[in-house]
Amino acid sequence: MDEIKEGLAPLIKQRKQRPKMSEEERKRRKNECEKRRYRRIVEATGKVVRERARTAEETKAWRTERVACECGCIIARGNLPVHRRSKKHQQLMFEISSRAES
Numbered sequence: 849m850d851e852i853k854e855g856l857a858p859l860i861k862q863r864k865q866r867p868k869m870s871e872e873e874r875k876r877r878k879n880e881c882e883k884r885r886y887r888r889i890v891e892a893t894g895k896v897v898r899e900r901a902r903t904a905e906e907t908k909a910w911r912t913e914r915v916a917c918e919c920g921c922i923i924a925r926g927n928l929p930v931h932r933r934s935k936k937h938q939q940l941m942f943e944i945s946s947r948a949e950s
């Protein structure tokens with residue numbers, strides 16, 4: 849038990865020494881993240897408002913847009929992550945890779 853602890857000690861030390869993300873860095877990252885989602889608009893009065901960079905319709909259109917998967921299927925973009933985990937996709941990818949080998 850003690851041996852394990854000793855083995856872990858340098859790792860734990862390393863972890864503690866890792867520099868913390870500074871407040872500024874965190875703010876910058878948060879800002880970048882928001883920039884992608886929101887548009888800053890300066891009104892005529894000088895007031896700054898935020899607006900979604902994409903409208904709901906645009907997002908929906910983007911999601912339902914048909915795209916070709918690497919397996920050859922045509923599917924909605926929003927469905928890609930689900931499709932990639934599907935049996936159909938894995939089977940097709942397996943067939944493609946085995947065809948490439950032969």
Ligand SMILES: [Zn+2]
Nearest residue numbers: 917919921937
């Ligand atoms: Zn696929």
